[in-house]
Amino acid sequence: MRIENAVFLIVLLLAAGFFSYNVQRLLSYLSIALPDDRGGHPLVRLKNVITVAFLQKKILRDPVAGPMHALIFWGFCVLTAGTIELLLHGSFPAFSYDFLPTSLYQFYSISQDLFGALVLGAVAFAFYRRLVLHPERLEGDNLEHSDALIILGAIAGLMVTMFGVNAIELALDPESITRAKPLSFALSMPLRGLPIGLLNGAHAVFWWAHALLVLAFLNFLPYSKHLHIVSSIPNVYFSNSQGPGPKGVIRFLDLEAENVEQFGAADVDQMTWKDLLDGYTCTECGRCTSVCPAHLTGKVLSPRKIIIDTRRRLMEKAPLLLGDYSELAHHALVHGEGDEGSTSATAILEHRLLDNFITEEELWQCTTCRACIQECPVGIEHLDHIVDMRRNLVLMESRFPPEVLPTFESMERNGSPWAFRPDDRAKWAEGMDIPTMAELVERGESPEILFWVGCMGSFDDRSKKISVAFARILQAAGVPFAILGQEETCNGDPARRMGNEYLYQTLAKQNIETLTRYDVKTIVTFCPHCFHQIGNEYPQLGGNYEVIHHSTYIERLLEAGRVPFDTDAGKTLTMAYHDSCYLGRYNDVYDAPRETLRRALPIVTMVEPERTRDRGMCCGAGGGRMFMEETQGKRINVERAEQLLATGADMLAVACPFCMTMISDGVKAKDSEVPVFDISEVVASRLRA
């Protein structure tokens, strides 16, 4: 072993040692977190890793940055093989992959060259994009920018030095097996004939530069957003954002657990390890914020900031909790004692994530539309952070926008978010001959389905027409159904999304008790919030039912030819359908409402707004926003109505009573006469008289 090999081996071991120390340090920070069971379903989770991480499914949703990143990532995977060869070769000169069959080795050589060039091209574009194009979603503070530029510079440096090493090796030995590298071979041409001593010297410089850059970069990871190359694969594996199980289900909170005195999260040590891993994994790419309806309408909420703040707070607090004050000493050394009032351990421990990093205002602006989670390429679940902090606000501190108080109180007293009399719940059905479950049971009958009307359908004047329309369809199709009438209460979704888990569980348990008493098996509802809540979240409390959204149910009836239509096909019209978040992104129901419209109106032309299906924009009512004032920025429903009206459609269709209110108001605000209908109303309008 020559002296430089020995030196390199020592450098290599030191670098590897420091890297593993840092990885261990970051892992130890996760130990301050709460447990979260993310095990089970390994096949689904592996499939997510393959599609989301390795095949870059989500990354490629961005047609510009997508291919750029995919090339760098796939290049990284391919070139890592070369890096390992180079590092081992540097320590043990005899090591090389040339023991492989020649054709395989040549294939390997070509891949290195090819991907080296592709990565270099992609990095050049990335520089151009960041420095010249300035996409809005990459805006951040100086730290975030310098981080990104250092990373791009390092990757470019790695590629340049790799080509340097390869080209010089080929100049020294044009017959080498590595001549299969066409680009390096071309680069080597002008170098041939240079003095061997010079070439050898240059080779050493490039080789050491490359090797040291690899090791420096490796050790830069734990201090930067580039950590995601290590953490994103586990984060995608453990993420529930693509399944297993239904999407968007809020974590169960055991309110009766012994000795639990904290509900929700005000700081990082009250969050789960997955929340903290989200922080490690965030690449600050801003895809989440760029689709956030609150952000797009000029509000302060940025889901990206929520995650970055989680990480920053973790890095500040976790070492202190674990008794490591070195970071603090470092900070004091750099910034001086007492700087920003945060250099003393007490000050840091007195701070918390909520209020000092993330404000109440940001948290209440979220519509829980899941657009951020849908877009995130590394499996971050922003809503877990937001809902957990809302839980702390409501359950621990009783802090929420003042207009929410009557909502909570009404849900408690009247079983609906509005102060309507519970005994008026079935008033919409008067004269329609719709039985209640209680009446059917008395007659010794049981219905095929329970029509879950929901609070909007029971009390909101506009939505009551949807209840009537859907009931008429069921009656025309001869489906035996019943309603709960006064025994129905709010499903609890707004309370749960607003962090009031206590109120939610009270309502949910009451409904489950009622549904169990009547031995209900199948529930159909036209409210996507009721649909998601009862179908996907009631199982946490022991309520298991088949819950079908009316769009799916009507589509099935139409398919089976059970709905008697008038022969008149109506006039030709164009229609734009607005996707409800809780139907679409939460439950992947995109086609049923569209298909229902097409079947009901054979000559309809469906037009799609620019943001549609899993990229559809929220109407602004979700997450309890329906019951809060919207004071900052533009109104979300107006923005969405503009997008829908821009399609030029004659008619807008929705499949959610909350969307109905928001979109109708938005259309009115634009002084437009375009009518808004629920899909069931479109179908009911064609029923044979």
Added chain:
Amino acid sequence: MKIAVCIKRVPDMETRFRIAASGTAVDEAGLKYDLSDFDGYAVETALQLNEKQGPGETVVISLGPDVVQEQLRKALSMGAERAVQLKADRVPTDGLSIARALAAELKDGGYDLIFFGRQAVDSANATVGPMVAEMLGLPCATAVSSLDISSGRGTARRDLEGAAEIVDFALPAVVTIDEGMPRARYPSLKGIMAAKKKPLEVRAAQLGDESLTLEKMELPPERAAGRIVGEGPGAVAELVRLLHTEAKVL
């Protein structure tokens, strides 16, 4: 400061009431109950006073059967330290009887302030607060919409029809709380959990004889449906005639 707040359990006033078979009470089937609104303001006012002015104790007191413990627990979950139930089979109609029981409880309690809601939203008598003040020989400010307490004295604002009064009094005193004071806070889950461990004492209410009894309760008459007299100027004469002869408003 040591503050007592006397609170009442009342049915949700949004309900459509029915009269019970006895004819002297509302039918309780399906009724939902809560703290009387003004009493909620009173609890909140007491809590905020003690939060602002340093160490103190807020004691909530309610008279009635065991179900009133629900409202006492709610006040405890808002932050009151201690609760007392003056146990009685029912809440008497006679305010004097209630005042007597409350005064007996409050007399030796050493309270700086005794709060009531301006009136209970169900029975709307507004008598118990002033009667208790009388029995204890304390000053009484009623229907107070703003309150300042400093160095042993209170200054309160009373909003009247078209005017306002500012009254000044020495502590201890009885104050009945009107709108304008802060709304009752929403109990946090933390508060609800803590309330389960707070002391709730139960004592028999010393009601004495009732000097007022409820004879009969009836619902207001159903409102008759509106009537369309006619359309256009031709209908005016008939409308005026009906307003004069039938409605007798002209």
